[in-house]
Amino acid sequence: MPVSIKDVAKRAGVSPGTVSNVFSGNRAVKAELIERVRSAAAELGYETDRAASQLRxxxxxxxxxxxxxxxxxxxxxxxxxxxxxxxxxxxxxxxxxxxxxxxxxxxxxxxxxxxxxxxxxxxxxxxxxxxxxxxxxxxxxxxxxxxxxxxxxxxxxxxDNIDAGTKAAEHLVALGHRRFVVAASTLKLQNIRERCAGIEAVLAKEGLAPPTLIEVGLDFDTATERLGVFMEGEQQASAFIALTNFATLGILACAHQTGLSVPRDISVVGFDDYSWMHAVSPPMTAIRQPxxxxxxxxxxxxxxxxxxxxxxxxxxxxTCELVVRASTAAPSSLGDTLRIA
Amino acid sequence: MPVSIKDVAKRAGVSPGTVSNVFSGNRAVKAELIERVRSAAAELGYETDRAASQLRxxxxxxxxxxxxxxxxxxxxxxxxxxxxxxxxxxxxxxxxxxxxxxxxxxxxxxxxxxxxxxxxxxxxxxxxxxxxxxxxxxxxxxxxxxxxxxxxxxxxxxxDNIDAGTKAAEHLVALGHRRFVVAASTLKLQNIRERCAGIEAVLAKEGLAPPTLIEVGLDFDTATERLGVFMEGEQQASAFIALTNFATLGILACAHQTGLSVPRDISVVGFDDYSWMHAVSPPMTAIRQPxxxxxxxxxxxxxxxxxxxxxxxxxxxxTCELVVRASTAAPSSLGDTLRIA
DNA sequence: GGAATCCTGTAAAACGATTTACGTAAATCG
DNA sequence: CGATTTACGTAAATCGTTTTACAGGATTCC
Missing domain, CATH: 3.40.50.2300 (Response regulator)
Structure with missing residues (x-):
C-alpha cells in the first residue's frame, strides 16, 4: 500500500531516476517532466521515504x-x-x-x-x-x-559563566550588600564553578568575605530541603544568588517558609529568565541566558x-544579561542583619 | 569507514544473515556464534544502521x-x-x-x-x-x-476538562466567592470551552452570575496586555480562574501591576502545576494535569x-487534580468589593 | 561543418540491513 | 530403523532511494 518512487515514475511515464531528480533537485529535469512528476506524486500522495533516501x-x-x-x-x-x-x-x-x-x-x-x-x-x-x-x-x-x-x-x-557571576555580584555589591550566599546545583559542573568564580572575584576585589556556598542538587525538592536546613540556622547574609533555575526556586520557597521577605529582608538574583519571573511579586532580578x-x-x-x-x-x-527587577534592593539595615521570623 | 554488518560477519567468520539474527533475535543462533559475533561487533564498534534496518x-x-x-x-x-x-x-x-x-x-x-x-x-x-x-x-x-x-x-x-473547571469553581464557591473572572487562552479550543463549561455549570447551580470571560491569547505578553486593559476598568470580581499556564501568569502580573494583593484582594486558581508555583509567595492554588x-x-x-x-x-x-495552596482564600469583604489601588 | 560539450533521459548498480529459500546435520517419532 | 521434523547455517533477493554509466540529441566552438 505504501506508494514508492516507482509508482510515481510509472504514472508520470518516466524512469525512477528522473523522479528522484525532480524531488532531490540533484540534476536538471525539463520543466514539462517536472510538472508531470509533481502532479503524479500529488495524486498518489507520494512522499519520499527518508530511510531509503538516507541509506543510499x-x-x-x-x-x-x-x-x-x-x-x-x-x-x-x-x-x-x-x-x-x-x-x-x-x-x-x-x-x-x-x-x-x-x-x-x-x-x-x-x-x-x-x-x-x-x-x-x-x-x-x-x-x-x-x-x-x-x-x-x-x-x-x-x-x-x-x-x-x-x-x-x-x-x-x-x-560566559564567569561574567554571569560577576554581573550578579556587582549588582548586589552596588546595592550595598556585604554578605553573600550562593546556591549552586553542584560544584561538579564546570559552568557552575565558573559562575562561583565570577562572584568570588568580585567579592575579593571589594574586600568582602567570600560567599557561603550551598550545593542544592539538581531538582526542586532537594534544593528546598538543603536550603531549608541552612536558613533555619542563624546567619547574616542579605544577598542570595541562585546559580540554576531550581536553586532560584529553592531560595524563594525557603524564604517564604522562614518568613523572610524579598527584597526587604534578603535580595535574590535568580538564574535563567522565565515568564513566571516577571509575573510573580516581587518580579525577579535574574541572569538571562541567551x-x-x-x-x-x-x-x-x-x-x-x-x-x-x-x-x-x-x-x-x-554572554549573559542581568535583568534587574524588584527582587533585589539595598539591604534594610547597614549591619546586614538577617531577621529570622 | 562506517562499519557494516558484512565487516562484522567477515571478522566473526559467519554470514551477514547470522549477524543480523544475533542482533535482531529474529532466529535462534548457537551460543558460541552469538559470542563470536558479539565480540567481533564490539571490537569493530559496530552499531546497526537504523535507516537500512528500517527500510528492509x-x-x-x-x-x-x-x-x-x-x-x-x-x-x-x-x-x-x-x-x-x-x-x-x-x-x-x-x-x-x-x-x-x-x-x-x-x-x-x-x-x-x-x-x-x-x-x-x-x-x-x-x-x-x-x-x-x-x-x-x-x-x-x-x-x-x-x-x-x-x-x-x-x-x-x-x-476531563469539564471536571477540571468544576473543581476550580467549587473550591472558590466554597470559600465564599460570588463574582468570577475566567482567563482563557482562546475559546476556539474545545478543551478550553469545556473548562469554561465546568465553571459555568457550578455557578449556575449556585445561582451565581456567569463568569466574565476574557480571551487572553496564547503567550505571556498578549495575556498581560489584555488582562491589564480589563483590570484597569472597574469591576467587582474576587475570584480569578486561569485556564492555561500563560493565563495564570497574566493574572498574576496584572494583579501586581494594579496593586491587588493575592489572596487578600483576589483569589486566583492557576492552571498546570509547575515548580515555581509552590516556590513563589503566595504559593499558588492550581489545577494539575496528570x-x-x-x-x-x-x-x-x-x-x-x-x-x-x-x-x-x-x-x-x-482527571485533573486541584492542588490547594495559598493563592485562594475567603473574600475579604462580604460585599465582594474589589479595591483598585 | 566536424568535434567537443552540454543537456537530459534511462537502465542498472549500489547503500546496509532483513528475510526467504534452501541445505545439511541432528533429533524425534511411530 | 526409516521417515519426518527441528535446528541452525548460508546465499541471494529485497526494501526504496540515489547515483553512476551510458546514450542520443541539441548546442557551441573553432
Missing part, C-alpha cells in the same frame, strides 16, 4: 539532540531554538534524554549515532563527559553545549561541517 | 511527536513522559513543532510521516485539525492528545497497534 545517499537530514533532562525548560528551549533553525532546511530533530546519568548518556548516544545523523548536539550530564570517546570514534560532526569540560578540544558553545542565540550558534557550527567541509573546531562563548 | 524490515523503532510549541513546558513535559516510556523498548523520538499554525502543522506532519514511524502523537494546534486527513490516508497508528475535536473518531487521550499519566496512556495506545494488531479506537479521559 549516506547523509541524513536529521540532527540528534541529547540533553540531561527533558523536563528542564532550559534544555527544551534550546531544543526549540534549534528546531526553529533547522526546519527551514528540511531537517528533523531526534531527541533523547540521558536522565542525568553518564552510563545512560553513553547508551543513548550510541543509539542516536545509529541514525547516522548529520550532526549531534549534546549537553553532557557531567564534566567527565565519558561519552566523548564514543563521539571521537565517529565521523559525525557534533557540538558540545552548555557544559563543556575545560580542556575539551572540539566544537563547543557555552555561556538560549535562542545558543541554538543559532550550535546550528551554525553544525551547518559548517555539513557539506563535508572540515572547519577547524571552535569554542564560542555567549 | 518495514517497521521503524521511532515515534514522532508533533506539538504546537516546544517552549511550552506542558508539551515538553509530555514529550519527556513519552520518552521515558519508549526508551526501554529501544524506540527513539523525533519531535516537531507546528508553531501553532495549521498549515505548518500539515507540512510538519507530512515530513514526519516520511519517516514511516511506528506511531505518531499529535497535539493539534486547533480544533479544525485539518491535518487529520493526512493521517487518515496513512497506515501509521496515531493518537491525538490534549486537544481533541469533539466528533473525532480515532484514538485520543485527553483531560502529564506523566498522559504520556503513559499515549504509549499504551500506540503500543497496542504496534505488532499489527488492530485494536478498536478508544478515547481516554484523565
Amino acid at each position: 545517499a549516506g547523509k541524513a537530514r536529521v540532527v540528534a539532540a541529547l540533553v540531561p533532562d527533558l523536563n528542564n525548560p532550559f534544555f527544551t528551549s534550546l531544543i526549540a531554538s534549534i528546531e526553529a533553525q533547522v526546519r527551514d532546511e528540511g531537517f528533523d530533530i531526534i531527541v533523547a534524554s540521558s536522565h542525568g546519568d553518564a552510563d545512560e548518556e553513553a547508551r543513548r548516544l550510541s543509539a542516536l549515532l545509529a541514525w547516522r545523523p548529520a550532526g549531534i548536539v549534546i549537553i553532557p550530564c557531567s564534566d567527565e563527559f565519558a561519552s566523548r570517546n564514543i563521539l571521537a570514534d565517529t565521523q559525525v560532526p557534533f557540538v558540545v553545549a552548555d557544559r563543556v569540560p575545560s580542556l575539551f578540544q572540539g566544537d563547543a558553545v557555552t555561556m 538560549v535562542k542565540q545558543m541554538g543559532q550558534a550550535i546550528w551554525t557550527r553544525l551547518r559548517g561541517h555539513l557539506d563535508g567541509r572540515s572547519e577547524p573546531a571552535s569554542r564560542e562563548k555567549l | 524490515a518495514g517497521k521503524a523503532r521511532v515515534v514522532a511527536a508533533l506539538v504546537p510549541d516546544l517552549n511550552n513546558p506542558f508539551f515538553t513535559s509530555l514529550i519527556a513522559s513519552i520518552e521515558a516510556q519508549v526508551r526501554d523498548e529501544g524506540f527513539d523520538i523525533i519531535v516537531a513543532s507546528s508553531h501553532g499554525d495549521a498549515d505548518e502543522e500539515a507540512r510538519r506532519l507530512s515530513a514526519l510521516l516520511a519517516w514511516r514511524p511506528a506511531g505518531i502523537v499529535i497535539i493539534p494546534c486547533s480544533d479544525e485539525f485539518a491535518s487529520r486527513n493526512i493521517l487518515a490516508d496513512t497506515q501509521v497508528p496515531f493518537v491525538v492528545a490534549d486537544r481533541v475535536p469533539s466528533l473525532f473518531q480515532g484514538d485520543a487521550v485527553t483531560m 502529564v506523566k499519566q498522559m504520556g503513559q496512556a499515549i504509549w499504551t495506545r500506540l503500543r497496542g497497534h504496534l505488532d499489527g494488531r488492530s485494536e478498536p479506537a478508544s478515547r481516554e479521559k484523565l
Whole structure:
C-alpha cells in the first residue's frame, strides 16, 4: 500500500531516476517532466521515504539532540531554538534524554549515532563527559553545549559563566550588600564553578568575605530541603544568588517558609529568565541566558561541517544579561542583619 | 569507514544473515556464534544502521511527536513522559513543532510521516485539525492528545476538562466567592470551552452570575496586555480562574501591576502545576494535569497497534487534580468589593 | 561543418540491513 | 530403523532511494 518512487515514475511515464531528480533537485529535469512528476506524486500522495533516501545517499537530514533532562525548560528551549533553525532546511530533530546519568548518556548516544545523523548536539550530564570517546570514534560532526569540560578540544558553545557571576555580584555589591550566599546545583559542573568564580572575584576585589556556598542538587525538592536546613540556622547574609533555575526556586520557597521577605529582608538574583519571573511579586532580578542565540550558534557550527567541509573546531562563548527587577534592593539595615521570623 | 554488518560477519567468520539474527533475535543462533559475533561487533564498534534496518524490515523503532510549541513546558513535559516510556523498548523520538499554525502543522506532519514511524502523537494546534486527513490516508497508528475535536473518531487521550473547571469553581464557591473572572487562552479550543463549561455549570447551580470571560491569547505578553486593559476598568470580581499556564501568569502580573494583593484582594486558581508555583509567595492554588499519566496512556495506545494488531479506537479521559495552596482564600469583604489601588 | 560539450533521459548498480529459500546435520517419532 | 521434523547455517533477493554509466540529441566552438 505504501506508494514508492516507482509508482510515481510509472504514472508520470518516466524512469525512477528522473523522479528522484525532480524531488532531490540533484540534476536538471525539463520543466514539462517536472510538472508531470509533481502532479503524479500529488495524486498518489507520494512522499519520499527518508530511510531509503538516507541509506543510499549516506547523509541524513536529521540532527540528534541529547540533553540531561527533558523536563528542564532550559534544555527544551534550546531544543526549540534549534528546531526553529533547522526546519527551514528540511531537517528533523531526534531527541533523547540521558536522565542525568553518564552510563545512560553513553547508551543513548550510541543509539542516536545509529541514525547516522548529520550532526549531534549534546549537553553532557557531567564534566567527565565519558561519552566523548564514543563521539571521537565517529565521523559525525557534533557540538558540545552548555557544559563543556575545560580542556575539551572540539566544537563547543557555552555561556560566559564567569561574567554571569560577576554581573550578579556587582549588582548586589552596588546595592550595598556585604554578605553573600550562593546556591549552586553542584560544584561538579564546570559552568557552575565558573559562575562561583565570577562572584568570588568580585567579592575579593571589594574586600568582602567570600560567599557561603550551598550545593542544592539538581531538582526542586532537594534544593528546598538543603536550603531549608541552612536558613533555619542563624546567619547574616542579605544577598542570595541562585546559580540554576531550581536553586532560584529553592531560595524563594525557603524564604517564604522562614518568613523572610524579598527584597526587604534578603535580595535574590535568580538564574535563567522565565515568564513566571516577571509575573510573580516581587518580579525577579535574574541572569538571562541567551538560549535562542545558543541554538543559532550550535546550528551554525553544525551547518559548517555539513557539506563535508572540515572547519577547524571552535569554542564560542555567549554572554549573559542581568535583568534587574524588584527582587533585589539595598539591604534594610547597614549591619546586614538577617531577621529570622 | 562506517562499519557494516558484512565487516562484522567477515571478522566473526559467519554470514551477514547470522549477524543480523544475533542482533535482531529474529532466529535462534548457537551460543558460541552469538559470542563470536558479539565480540567481533564490539571490537569493530559496530552499531546497526537504523535507516537500512528500517527500510528492509518495514517497521521503524521511532515515534514522532508533533506539538504546537516546544517552549511550552506542558508539551515538553509530555514529550519527556513519552520518552521515558519508549526508551526501554529501544524506540527513539523525533519531535516537531507546528508553531501553532495549521498549515505548518500539515507540512510538519507530512515530513514526519516520511519517516514511516511506528506511531505518531499529535497535539493539534486547533480544533479544525485539518491535518487529520493526512493521517487518515496513512497506515501509521496515531493518537491525538490534549486537544481533541469533539466528533473525532480515532484514538485520543485527553483531560476531563469539564471536571477540571468544576473543581476550580467549587473550591472558590466554597470559600465564599460570588463574582468570577475566567482567563482563557482562546475559546476556539474545545478543551478550553469545556473548562469554561465546568465553571459555568457550578455557578449556575449556585445561582451565581456567569463568569466574565476574557480571551487572553496564547503567550505571556498578549495575556498581560489584555488582562491589564480589563483590570484597569472597574469591576467587582474576587475570584480569578486561569485556564492555561500563560493565563495564570497574566493574572498574576496584572494583579501586581494594579496593586491587588493575592489572596487578600483576589483569589486566583492557576492552571498546570509547575515548580515555581509552590516556590513563589503566595504559593499558588492550581489545577494539575496528570502529564506523566498522559504520556503513559499515549504509549499504551500506540503500543497496542504496534505488532499489527488492530485494536478498536478508544478515547481516554484523565482527571485533573486541584492542588490547594495559598493563592485562594475567603473574600475579604462580604460585599465582594474589589479595591483598585 | 566536424568535434567537443552540454543537456537530459534511462537502465542498472549500489547503500546496509532483513528475510526467504534452501541445505545439511541432528533429533524425534511411530 | 526409516521417515519426518527441528535446528541452525548460508546465499541471494529485497526494501526504496540515489547515483553512476551510458546514450542520443541539441548546442557551441573553432
